Amino acid sequence: MKKLLITLSILFLFTTTSFAQGEYLKDNEHGFSIGTSVGVSDNVRILTGQIGLSVSRLFDIGIEGGQASYEYGGYGYGFSGRRSMGLFGIYSTIHLSNAKESKSQLSLSGAFTKDKYTSAILLNPTFTFDISTSSKLFISPGYYNDLDISTEDNMFISYGFSPYFEWNKGTLFIIKLSGAHTSEINTFSIGFGFLFGFGEEDKVDINEKTDETKDKKKKKKKKRKKKKGSGSYYDR
Secondary structure, eight states: OHHHHHHHHHHHHHTOSSTTGGGGSOTTOEEEEEEEEEEEETTEEEEEEEEEEEETTTEEEEEEEEEEEEEEEETTTTEEEEEEEEEEEEEEEEEOSOTTTOSEEEEEEEEEEEOSSOEEEEEEEEEEEEEETTEEEEEEEEEEEESSSOOSOOEEEEEEEEEEEEEETTEEEEEEEEEEEOSSOEEEEEEEEEEEEESSTTSOOHHHHHHHHHHHHHHHHHHHHHHHTTOOTTTO
16 A cells, blocks of 8 residues: 555656646746646556646646546455546645756646545656757656655656657647656656746836847937938938
8 A cells, every 4th residue: 555655645746747847838928728648557547637837938837637436446355446536636836946047847746636645746857868859858856755654765867758748839748758667666657738838928128128228229319310411402
């Protein structure tokens, strides 16, 4: 049971495409995301849905709900079958790097997950690398703490690949393939989601505005010179 609960906590967090969604946004851009995902690990299967919000790309927050099924009993128990239970989680991420300055980003995340039997807290940094204009590679070492069951090994590492495509202007379709591992557990998940970005285009760059003003002034001066030199001989 202990192994099962840890598996569910890790799967529950890293199946979501809206987790750390600010990595897909531009600086000063806000975003809203919806998504669904599936995950597997040994005898565990999980299906989730999630929504997330990103503020100025710097801070993300999201909630996730899902259903997990798992095998119980088996050889030696005299009975076997599958059970299911609901899951709930909330997570937040702070982005520490500027999207324009580097092709790699660093973020810090925390999450709280709750199921029928127990709850857990997960903390982890995430390193994200732009490997092309439409795909990212990420790796995340982390720490989890089951609040109801003591565990000796509380460290995990996750990694994944995330291609994304522009669905229409301001909207991205994101695919997230990820795995997570502890000394005893191996998990794999795939998620799909939409990220709706807004707000960045409304902000006017001060430097661009200054250049436009200078160009307008230059054009006005040229027009005045042409008018002065365009008079006839009798007008002089």
